[in-house]
Amino acid sequence: MRVTNMKLTNYQRALVIIHKLENQFGSITKVPESDPEMQEIHRLLPIGRQSEDIHYERACWLNRQGYSITYIAQVTHHSQAAIGKYFSTYNIKSKQAFKYRIKSSSSAGVYYGTSLIHLASLLLHRTFDNTAKAQKQLIVHGFSIRTNFYVWFKIPDGAYYTLNYLDHFAVKNGLDSYIYPDA
Structure with missing residues (x-):
């Protein structure tokens, strides 16, 4: 898969890495979890990941600054649902812009x-x-x-x-x- 200099989404960037790993290992299921590129895929695609993988300290800091959940999710590369659930669980309130x-x-x-x-x-x-x-x-x-x-x-x-x-x-x-x- 040839990639040009255009801006890729997290999903597209993850697909490039997945294709590379599949060529190297034969299947993505054979890639060890400790592989740095596999960890990058998990960072790019946090869906279904354990909540401890989310950097909540940064999310809390951005929230304290006044950024929206949408923005926080975007810059921390996690879903709005994951950030929102964490804030809700710990009764962390957001500031309105x-x-x-x-x-x-x-x-x-x-x-x-x-x-x-x-x-x-x-x-x-x-x-x-x-x-x-x-x-x-x-x-x-x-x-x-x-x-x-x-x-x-x-x-x-x-x-x-x-x-x-x-x-x-x-x-x-x-x-x-x-x-x-x-x-």
Whole structure:
């Protein structure tokens, strides 16, 4: 199997190694588990593997930083189900990424949130029924709005944030200052 310089999925990379081992050993079933290439196949295809093979320390560290389970699974080369099951088993909660960053032209305050309607309601002390109205009123009141993917560790300490289950702003003071629901 000839491989070009295109980016391969884990499955495709594992198939290349499997074909190589089958040529060498006659069958993949004859390859010893201690073989480094067999171990690489198990790393690339974690389906059905024992949970102790997953590097949960790295998964927990990434979770503490604020990355999603999807991202954690991708970079640790494990399934979302495996990461999710581990977090569920040990009651490890995930942080939600923020979509909006709002800054006032009249102050140094920076605000992060997951809903523009919720942010506008807290900042302007009004209720909004749609995002377009909330955005328009924020701009009229001198706020600038940025939409992006803001992961918890990238939000600076001292910034304000809110989540849909909070009825107020909180201040970020380190990685462990995130307010979970029912906390």
